[in-house]
Amino acid sequence: HAADAHRTDLMTITRFVLNEQSKHPDSKGDFSILLNNIVLGCKFVCSAVNKAGLAKLIGLAGDTNVQGEEQKKLDVLSNEVFIKALISSGRTCILVSEEDEEATFVSPPLRGKYCVVFDPLDGSSNIDCGVSIGTIFGIYLVNDLEATIDDALQPGKNMLAAGYCMYGSSCMLVLSTGNGVNGFTLDPSLGEFILTHSDIKIPKTGKIYSVNEGNAKNWDGPTAKYIENCKFPKDGSSPKSLRYVGSMVADVHRTLLYGGIFLYPADRKSPNGKLRVLYEVFPMSFLMEQAGGQAFTGKIRALDLVPKKIHERSPIFLGSYEDVEEIKALYAAAK
Numbered sequence: 001h002a003a004d005a006h007r008t009d010l011m012t013i014t015r016f017v018l019n020e021q022s023k024h025p026d027s028k029g030d031f032s033i034l035l036n037n038i039v040l041g042c043k044f045v046c047s048a049v050n051k052a053g054l055a056k057l058i059g060l061a062g063d064t065n066v067q068g069e070e071q072k073k074l075d076v077l078s079n080e081v082f083i084k085a086l087i088s089s090g091r092t093c094i095l096v097s098e099e100d101e102e103a104t105f106v107s108p109p110l111r112g113k114y115c116v117v118f119d120p121l122d123g124s125s126n127i128d129c130g131v132s133i134g135t136i137f138g139i140y141l142v143n144d145l146e147a148t149i150d151d152a153l154q155p156g157k158n159m160l161a162a163g164y165c166m167y168g169s170s171c172m173l174v175l176s177t178g179n180g181v182n183g184f185t186l187d188p189s190l191g192e193f194i195l196t197h198s199d200i201k202i203p204k205t206g207k208i209y210s211v212n213e214g215n216a217k218n219w220d221g222p223t224a225k226y227i228e229n230c231k232f233p234k235d236g237s238s239p240k241s242l243r244y245v246g247s248m249v250a251d252v253h254r255t256l257l258y259g260g261i262f263l264y265p266a267d268r269k270s271p272n273g274k275l276r277v278l279y280e281v282f283p284m285s286f287l288m289e290q291a292g293g294q295a296f297t298g299k300i301r302a303l304d305l306v307p308k309k310i311h312e313r314s315p316i317f318l319g320s321y322e323d324v325e326e327i328k329a330l331y332a333a334a335k
């Protein structure tokens with residue numbers, strides 16, 4: 001009757017987080033409250049994304065962000081929702097968002113001990129054509145409530161938790177609090193995220209590589225060599241398949257479940273690549289390591305990077321352990 005038990009033993013993300021909390025006797029539940037506010041934000045964005053076309057929520061907001069990108073209406077709406085949900089949790093003191101040039105310092109009465117870095121809407125270029133998009137977040141503890149910007153410029157290995165929500169054919173929230181990775185699917189009839197993928201482990205190697213081949217002209221040697229090996233394997237094995245959605249959340253989610261490697265390399269035009277360290281590279285690298293994979297910047301382990309600016313970028317190669325080992329070897333040989 002395992003299936004029945006599964007159907008009736010509804011493990012919601014709220015129960016799951018409270019179970020996790022019970023493993024920390026000294027915990028006062030702050031983390032659970034914070035996470036539940038993040039979950040609320042994801043539910044709101046999910047419903048806004050699902051009716052975006054109907055509710056005139058597609059198209060441009062008429063402003064540009066610090067990245068120099070034209071902000072979409074959903075970028076702005078999602079950002080506002082998460083900023084408000086995080087502040088009202090009363091458990092945060094610094095917030096870093098892709099959409100805000102400066103970090104948000106929460107006013108003292110509402111301050112808590114966490115710093116949250118997030119990409120409220122990842123894959124904005126895919127909004128208007130209905131292709132999967134997402135939200136990415138990472139959570140740090142701050143040293144003391146008199147927080148400074150340095151409390152947000154911590155290496156990824158200091159993160160307590162990281163996760164993403166993917167707004168696709170189903171709405172899935174993938175989360176790690178440092179003890180493995182678990183996936184929760186939103187049941188719209190209950191308005192609850194239900195545990196559907198427990199203890200996700202990424203395959204040791206995969207048959208898919210995921211990169212924007214349009215940048216091939218500008219890649220450096222090791223990247224070009226690695227992609228060449230994916231297409232024309234030297235050992236006579238069959239070539240890998242290319243899958244590239246263009247939303248990091250969707251490409252990483254597929255990599256996590258099916259195996260393979262996701263790459264956003266440096267190139268001559270952008271020597272630090274495109275993806276942002278705090279709220280794209282770190283959370284996804286954290287999840288990959290927790291799932292038995294790894295994440296590499298072309299120089300070092302991604303989570304060892306210490307950012308100097310809140311919107312700093314880094315090249316990133318992440319996914320199946322063996323696949324990332326191959327590209328690490330190519331960069332080591334090029335030294």
Ligand code: AHG
Nearest residue numbers: 119121122123124125212246247248
């Ligand atoms: P965002 O929409 O939050 O700005 O992020 C877009 C990022 C990421 O989602 C994706 O992996 C990458 O941009 C795709 O970039 P290219 O279009 O240059 O391939």
Ligand code: MN
Nearest residue numbers: 067069098124
């Ligand atoms: Mn953007």
Ligand code: MN
Nearest residue numbers: 119122123280
């Ligand atoms: Mn993004």
Ligand code: MN
Nearest residue numbers: 098119121122
């Ligand atoms: Mn974004």
